[in-house]
Amino acid sequence: xxxxxxxxxxxxxxxxxxxxxxYVGGELNSTVKDWDEATVRWALMYPDAYEVGLPNQxxxxxxxxxNELPDTLAERTYAVWPDLEALxxxxxxxxxTVDAHRPVRAFDVLGVSFSxxxxxxxLLTALDLAGIPFSSADRGDDDPIVLAxxxxxxxxxxxxxxxxxxxxxxxxxxxxxxxxxxxxxxAEGEPxxxxxxxxxxxxxxxxxxPRFYDVEYLPDGRIKRxxxxxxxxxSRVFKHTVMDLDEWPYPKKPLVPLAETVHExxxxxxxxxxxxxxxFCQAGMITRPVRERSITTIGAMVDNxxxxxxxxxxxxxxxxxxxxxxxxxxxxxxxDRYEGTNVSLSLPSTRVDAFNIDLANEFSRNGRRSGLxxxxxxxxxxxxxxxxxxxxxxxLIRTVTTAYSQxxxxxxxxxxxxxxxxxxxxxxxxxxxxxKVIKAGREATGSRDxxxxxxxGGFVPKPHTPFxxxxxCDHETxxxxxxxxxxxxxxxxxxxxxxxxxxxxxxxxxxxxxxxRGDRRVGKIIRAVWEDGGRFDGWSExxxxxxxxxxxxxxxxxxxxxxxxxxxxxxxxxxxxPWDHLDAGLDRExxxxxxxxxxxxxxxxxxRWTPCYDCGVCPTMGTEIQIGPTGRKLLPxxxxx
Amino acid sequence: xTQRLRVRYAKRGRLRxxxxxxxxxxxxxxxRRADIPVAFSAGFSPHPKISYAGAxxxxxxxxxxxxxxxxxxxxxxxAFRAALxxxxxxxxxxxxxxxxxxxxxxxxxxxSVWEVRLPGADPGAAEGAVKEFxxxxxxxxxxxxxxxxxxxxxxxxxxxxxxxxxxxxxxGPNQSCVILxxxxxxxxxxxxxxDVLMGLRLVADFAxxxxxxxxxxxxxxxxxxxxxxxxxxxxxxxxxxx
Numbered sequence: 001x002x003x004x005x006x007x008x009x010x011x012x013x014x015x016x017x018x019x020x021x022x023y024v025g026g027e028l029n030s031t032v033k034d035w036d037e038a039t040v041r042w043a044l045m046y047p048d049a050y051e052v053g054l055p056n057q058x059x060x061x062x063x064x065x066x067n068e069l070p071d072t073l074a075e076r077t078y079a080v081w082p083d084l085e086a087l088x089x090x091x092x093x094x095x096x097t098v099d100a101h102r103p104v105r106a107f108d109v110l111g112v113s114f115s116x117x118x119x120x121x122x123l124l125t126a127l128d129l130a131g132i133p134f135s136s137a138d139r140g141d142d143d144p145i146v147l148a149x150x151x152x153x154x155x156x157x158x159x160x161x162x163x164x165x166x167x168x169x170x171x172x173x174x175x176x177x178x179x180x181x182x183x184x185x186x187a188e189g190e191p192x193x194x195x196x197x198x199x200x201x202x203x204x205x206x207x208x209x210p211r212f213y214d215v216e217y218l219p220d221g222r223i224k225r226x227x228x229x230x231x232x233x234x235s236r237v238f239k240h241t242v243m244d245l246d247e248w249p250y251p252k253k254p255l256v257p258l259a260e261t262v263h264e265x266x267x268x269x270x271x272x273x274x275x276x277x278x279x280f281c282q283a284g285m286i287t288r289p290v291r292e293r294s295i296t297t298i299g300a301m302v303d304n305x306x307x308x309x310x311x312x313x314x315x316x317x318x319x320x321x322x323x324x325x326x327x328x329x330x331x332x333x334x335x336d337r338y339e340g341t342n343v344s345l346s347l348p349s350t351r352v353d354a355f356n357i358d359l360a361n362e363f364s365r366n367g368r369r370s371g372l373x374x375x376x377x378x379x380x381x382x383x384x385x386x387x388x389x390x391x392x393x394x395x396l397i398r399t400v401t402t403a404y405s406q407x408x409x410x411x412x413x414x415x416x417x418x419x420x421x422x423x424x425x426x427x428x429x430x431x432x433x434x435x436k437v438i439k440a441g442r443e444a445t446g447s448r449d450x451x452x453x454x455x456x457g458g459f460v461p462k463p464h465t466p467f468x469x470x471x472x473c474d475h476e477t478x479x480x481x482x483x484x485x486x487x488x489x490x491x492x493x494x495x496x497x498x499x500x501x502x503x504x505x506x507x508x509x510x511x512x513x514x515x516x517r518g519d520r521r522v523g524k525i526i527r528a529v530w531e532d533g534g535r536f537d538g539w540s541e542x543x544x545x546x547x548x549x550x551x552x553x554x555x556x557x558x559x560x561x562x563x564x565x566x567x568x569x570x571x572x573x574x575x576x577x578p579w580d581h582l583d584a585g586l587d588r589e590x591x592x593x594x595x596x597x598x599x600x601x602x603x604x605x606x607x608r609w610t611p612c613y614d615c616g617v618c619p620t621m622g623t624e625i626q627i628g629p630t631g632r633k634l635l636p637x638x639x640x641x
Numbered sequence: 642x643t644q645r646l647r648v649r650y651a652k653r654g655r656l657r658x659x660x661x662x663x664x665x666x667x668x669x670x671x672x673r674r675a676d677i678p679v680a681f682s683a684g685f686s687p688h689p690k691i692s693y694a695g696a697x698x699x700x701x702x703x704x705x706x707x708x709x710x711x712x713x714x715x716x717x718x719x720a721f722r723a724a725l726x727x728x729x730x731x732x733x734x735x736x737x738x739x740x741x742x743x744x745x746x747x748x749x750x751x752x753s754v755w756e757v758r759l760p761g762a763d764p765g766a767a768e769g770a771v772k773e774f775x776x777x778x779x780x781x782x783x784x785x786x787x788x789x790x791x792x793x794x795x796x797x798x799x800x801x802x803x804x805x806x807x808x809x810x811x812x813g814p815n816q817s818c819v820i821l822x823x824x825x826x827x828x829x830x831x832x833x834x835x836d837v838l839m840g841l842r843l844v845a846d847f848a849x850x851x852x853x854x855x856x857x858x859x860x861x862x863x864x865x866x867x868x869x870x871x872x873x874x875x876x877x878x879x880x881x882x883x
Binding site for chain 1: 655656658659660662663666667669670671672673674681687689699700728730731732851852
């Protein structure tokens with residue numbers, strides 16, 4: 001049965017909305033396949049506005065890989081802004097894909113990539129506009145399987161009612177495997193209906209189907225246990241790890257939008273995973289082990305991506321890009337190759353040391369030396385030991401001195417506020433550090449033309465990290481500390497004018513904390529917030545803390561738990577956490593030990609260069625660290641001048 | 642010395658929803674993919690030397706948009722046209738390329754021909770409204786601009802305005818479609834087709850039942866003998882040896 005394009009109906013609405021181009025599709029390298037020739041059809045959603053969702057690497061990679069399969073098609077859908085949502089409701093236009101403008105409900109799978117929990121209300125908007133029942137239990141055979149992925153899927157319990165399944169970890173291979181399971185199930189005449197295919201997926205141990213697990217609670221509100229409620233469903237679900245990134249050099253055909261988006265560049269992941277062991281960093285914990293892409297594959301991907309896209313900026317992505325074993329040769333090779341062209345290179349997420357400046361110098365050969373970013377994360381030496389961010393004050397001052405003396409004029413420093421064991425003095429330490437940075441910069445350059453910006457985010461404890469047991473800092477304390485820090489900087493006559501400060505208030509972090517470490521009972525809050533008009537919670541102009549708190553109070557009425565219980569409460573070692581049955585490979589005892597080390601200011605080394613400290617990932621997942629050096633160099637390619 | 646190429650291109654179909662900023666990004670990327678040796682400005686933050694003349698508004702299609710590209714080595718216009726067109730997304734279509742030989746291009750774009758399709762509108766009412774509008778010497782309209790509500794005359798810039806009926810409309814024989822065709826001089830403040838529609842509403846209470854679909858058909862110097870724009874690239878063609 002063919003599916004008609006919704007575009008003629010949508011087109012009539014577009015003259016009335018902001019930035020209509022984001023809804024029309026037709027991006028360079030986008031793919032529209034014949035509906036009837038495909039057996040398995042995926043709608044891939046990034047649950048935020050197009051301008052944020054389009055550049056997302058995960059969605060682009062899966063889109064390309066799935067469309068390469070002969071009997072599978074994949075299209076994309078994004079959250080529509082409230083102006084279009086209202087018109088779609090008035091005119092009865094359902095949630096659509098931007099590729100062929102097909103109705104999302106017609107697909108077999110709606111795969112949603114959650115980078116952040118703040119996209120949950122946007123999932124509900126999309127389901128509602130698509131005509132898909134909110135509750136997994138209410139869906140019929142004509143509804144797609146709603147499948148969650150991305151980092152937030154490592155604790156999908158708050159949205160467990162709204163999704164049919166979740167996948168942990170790298171999506172490349174499991175997406176293909178899921179397609180294959182669905183294809184076979186369809187070929188056999190769809191035995192068992194919807195539950196039949198979900199059971200097949202659940203039995204693999206690689207797909208989590210929340211409905212097949214029951215959660216039992218203790219009278220005080222803690223979880224008693226989580227158990228499968230039907231045979232064949234394993235008690236634990238494992239994450240997926242792509243071991244050889246050179247075999248998966250995606251994106252090969254990067255999507256180039258007509259609309260303006262948040263990242264206007266071609267990005268290449270140079271490695272996945274990180275073993276620096278920063279205790280606050282969920283990404284660093286759940287993406288282990290480190291797997292490098294080789295220098296030659298990186299070089300080929302950059303060359304291809306620039307040619308295919310026409311982007312003028314290339315980003316080398318990873319969680320700590322300067323840690324690639326051959327980053328020096330990568331940087332020099334690419335800088336040589338693009339010298340004299342208008343292609344610029346960027347290297348986000350770098351560490352605090354002088355080597356980093358050499359890299360930055362290579363990368364700025366084509367451009368200007370404007371700003372460098374470092375992330376000490378903690379304002380005091382003690383705080384940095386707690387979070388295992390092994391940067392000393394001397395390191396930082398030495399590094400910024402080098403940067404300023406080599407022509408960089410602006411240094412940006414990232415910090416967090418509200419970290420475990422933090423006291424006022426730790427946050428005021430940020431001011432001291434920033435002033436020392438400016439002092440060193442003025443001495444090194446003999447000029448007053450140096451600037452430093454401190455950018456401060458609120459800390460949110462995340463599942464599968466050593467801080468998963470920690471009490472989140474209340475927003476009043478965070479706001480008070482930030483106010484004192486701001487006043488301290490503002491009142492400093494000598495250095496204050498050279499230091500900028502960027503921060504947000506602490507309230508959104510509480511909602512993020514509620515959603516991050518929530519259990520199934522939090523789903524009621526999400527639904528209530530959505531029904532009350534909650535949308536686009538990642539956008540300050542749409543986010544309403546008061547709405548979240550009011551809806552939480554109502555939804556949790558009669559339960560022994562409340563928002564404080566989920567957020568600012570410290571957990572005990574043996575409390576069953578909502579995500580304990582979801583296995584990121586990390587040994588729970590190791591995480592607990594690391595949490596104890598944190599409280600005692602004990603640091604751990606990076607296992608890439610030092611002996612294994614038994615975090616558990618490699619033996620559990622059957623993986624190992626994959627790093628170079630390969631010893632190869634990048635060959636210069638002919639480039640357009 | 643650098644060569645400058647003048648390009649006429651169309652903005653068609655769903656690509657009419659691009660803004661002028663969307664188009665400039667698309668063109669810059671297309672130029673890079675096509676290996677066109679575009680010249681860059683000097684200085685701290687070099688930019689490709691591409692200039693755009695009077696882009697049609699977001700949501701308005703066009704058969705006659707113009708831009709000028711400076712290149713660092715001579716390009717044959719026909720090969721350049723084919724390369725740029727192949728590199729741009731379908732819907733941004735390169736129609737004509739000439740080498741700049743004389744004067745400025747922007748100065749030649751004195752007026753535009755706009756076609757406004759009004760599905761479901763009453764042909765008789767449209768004709769009456771057009772007559773009244775053209776009979777007036779001034780029709781003051783208001784538009785919300787970045788500086789707030791602004792009042793200006795929509796009549797003076799309109800050189801001609803006619804209403805016709807399209808008999809070949811999708812959606813059945815009972816569905817009428819009025820086609821307005823107008824030649825509007827480029828003045829300050831700019832008078833756009835929707836300002837003229839507003840004028841028709843004010844003078845004769847003419848209000849089409851569904852949103853208009855607007856296309857710019859041509860731009861160029863106003864030819865006094867025909868009352869229509871002439872080809873703005875003609876001067877470059879005759880100025881050369883072709």
